Amino acid sequence: MFWYHDMTKHSYSSIRTNPNRLSWENQPSTYKNYPSSYQKTKLDLEQKEHHFLYYIAGLTAKKSYPGGEYYLRVNPSAGALYPNELYFQVRGIEGMKDGIYHYEVSSSSIALLCTITEDKGIEPYLGYKTAMKGYLFLVSAVYYRSSWKYKDRAFRYCLLDAGHLLGSIEASALLRPHAVQVIYTIERQKLNRMFGFEKREWFLSGASVAVPMQGKEVSAIAFELPYVEGSQTFEANPVIEKAYEETSILTECKKATKAPKFTYNTQKFQETIFSRRSQRGFQEGAMTKGQFNYIMEAMHQPVLSDCDEEVHIYAVVNRVLDMPLGLYTKGKYIKYGDFSKQAGYLSLEQYALASSGAITLFFTSDAKNYQAVYQKAGIIGHRLYMASLYLELGCSGIGAYYDDEVNDFVENNEMVLYALAVGK
Numbered sequence: 001m002f003w004y005h006d007m008t009k010h011s012y013s014s015i016r017t018n019p020n021r022l023s024w025e026n027q028p029s030t031y032k033n034y035p036s037s038y039q040k041t042k043l044d045l046e047q048k049e050h051h052f053l054y055y056i057a058g059l060t061a062k063k064s065y066p067g068g069e070y071y072l073r074v075n076p077s078a079g080a081l082y083p084n085e086l087y088f089q090v091r092g093i094e095g096m097k098d099g100i101y102h103y104e105v106s107s108s109s110i111a112l113l114c115t116i117t118e119d120k121g122i123e124p125y126l127g128y129k130t131a132m133k134g135y136l137f138l139v140s141a142v143y144y145r146s147s148w149k150y151k152d153r154a155f156r157y158c159l160l161d162a163g164h165l166l167g168s169i170e171a172s173a174l175l176r177p178h179a180v181q182v183i184y185t186i187e188r189q190k191l192n193r194m195f196g197f198e199k200r201e202w203f204l205s206g207a208s209v210a211v212p213m214q215g216k217e218v219s220a221i222a223f224e225l226p227y228v229e230g231s232q233t234f235e236a237n238p239v240i241e242k243a244y245e246e247t248s249i250l251t252e253c254k255k256a257t258k259a260p261k262f263t264y265n266t267q268k269f270q271e272t273i274f275s276r277r278s279q280r281g282f283q284e285g286a287m288t289k290g291q292f293n294y295i296m297e298a299m300h301q302p303v304l305s306d307c308d309e310e311v312h313i314y315a316v317v318n319r320v321l322d323m324p325l326g327l328y329t330k331g332k333y334i335k336y337g338d339f340s341k342q343a344g345y346l347s348l349e350q351y352a353l354a355s356s357g358a359i360t361l362f363f364t365s366d367a368k369n370y371q372a373v374y375q376k377a378g379i380i381g382h383r384l385y386m387a388s389l390y391l392e393l394g395c396s397g398i399g400a401y402y403d404d405e406v407n408d409f410v411e412n413n414e415m416v417l418y419a420l421a422v423g424k
């Protein structure tokens with residue numbers, strides 16, 4: 001097992017012997033804003049292309065609490081800390097200047113960082129030799145936003161949240177509709193340097209919503225952007241830095257070439273994207289077997305990528321009409337029984353979610369390419385959110401669980417990547 005994953009496991013005793021104290025005065029900002037000298041365009045939802053971008057990462061709700069207020073987004077994030085930033089290249093899109101942009105969440109605008117030419121672009125850094133018409137996305141993490149709270153374990157959340165953002169790209173692209181190709185073998189070091197990230201932010205993945213322009217070769221564009229603050233406060237975390245570096249070189253990648261298929265009504269799906277939220281607790285309501293099957297099917301659809309890794313999905317059936325209680329995987333039961341209490345306990349005693357829901361899911365894998373498999377778990381988690389909310393069920397990600405005890409429960413010794421609960 002990858003040393004980082006092993007050393008960031010939670011256990012019943014680790015939670016009690018290492019209580020997590022937060023330094024509120026160091027709380028990082030969740031927004032990155034380029035200076036006003038960059039040309040910024042406010043997104044206009046009436047414009048098709050702006051709509052596409054807004055439905056990936058836009059602000060969708062405002063929450064107030066006694067000390068202030070904060071905004072929630074299209075994409076979910078562990079602890080609403082939003083460690084990821086979104087950049088993209090535009091080529092050949094009507095109404096938009098060809099160039100490289102940053103999605104500025106706080107002002108719902110896009111900032112033009114650099115223009116591109118017909119024969120130069122970021123394509124080669126993502127493995128393309130020809131010009132790509134459309135969007136090439138890059139997902140980064142400003143890791144301190146998450147490590148401020150989650151300490152060493154935060155690299156896991158940066159990857160899961162990045163996966164959710166990739167899942168959001170997939171969901172928004174389904175409205176067009178257009179297939180999304182996820183790219184993990186990007187030239188991280190070069191791109192990090194060109195974007196001026198200075199080790200506080202780094203790229204994790206790319207995604208293409210574009211088509212090749214036959215016969216138009218491109219070479220790699222070179223630029224040097226200045227460092228721009230992404231968290232206000234910062235404290236280096238050597239464990240996370242080492243984990244990032246060691247997992248940045250991917251090996252023996254297998255390409256996934258089969259496109260996923262989803263069944264949905266576009267209008268309803270669009271409303272689902274915009275109104276998506278995490279449910280804070282369930283009322284012990286049951287789902288139907290049809291709903292269970294729809295959700296399972298959405299999660300098991302292939303993810304087009306250049307480095308596909310297998311994620312194993314285990315479902316604890318707590319309340320599904322016409323299905324026995326038990327632990328279910330790959331279309332059959334491993335064991336029968338009421339494990340709802342245990343599912344809650346394993347999820348760091350979040351009983352209101354994992355015991356009271358209709359199903360609790362655990363994702364595991366023994367894959368070698370950690371960045372790729374962890375982001376894939378986030379993508380599948382996002383599909384689960386979308387499918388559940390589409391069916392008017394609630395869903396929540398659960399990033400905290402007792403790793404080894406989950407292994408004992410699901411009867412394997414793989415890395416436990418993620419847990420989620422769905423219910424009413």
Ligand SMILES: Cc1cc2nc3c(=O)[nH]c(=O)nc-3n(C[C@H](O)[C@H](O)[C@H](O)COP(=O)(O)O)c2cc1C
Pocket residue numbers: 072073075076077078079080157160161164276277278279280350396397398399400
């Ligand atoms: C990777 C990940 C892990 C999460 N873990 C938990 C959790 O353990 N418990 C919980 O109540 N919510 C959890 N959430 C839900 C977040 O708190 C929620 O996404 C965030 O507050 C934003 O709210 P929203 O999803 O309603 O937009 C998690 C979300 C993600 C994406």
